[in-house]
Amino acid sequence: MHWFLCLVLWGCFLALTGGLVLGWVLEGDITVRAKGALRPTSRHLVKSAIDGHFDEVCVSAGDRVAEDDILVVLSPQG
Numbered sequence: 001m002h003w004f005l006c007l008v009l010w011g012c013f014l015a016l017t018g019g020l021v022l023g024w025v026l027e028g029d030i031t032v033r034a035k036g037a038l039r040p041t042s043r044h045l046v047k048s049a050i051d052g053h054f055d056e057v058c059v060s061a062g063d064r065v066a067e068d069d070i071l072v073v074l075s076p077q078g
Helices: 002-025
Strands: 052-056 072-076
Touching: none
Parallel strands: none
Antiparallel strands: 052 072
16 A cells, blocks of 8 residues: 555655646746735836926826836826
8 A cells, every 4th residue: 555655745745846847848837826916026116308297197006008008197296
């Protein structure tokens, strides 16, 4: 019975390891479900060169943005 349990555990280990290696080699996505909180590793202050009011917000919380993406449209204060 002991050798059978070891064989089953070894097979599970090999299957898991093989899946992870294939995911890495084939650049596959691995999805994990878990409870918890995500915290940013860094924060950046975003400022405008001019004063104004938000006319339009072009992104939502959680959106990925890249350099030169328009985040908001300002109407000049005046």
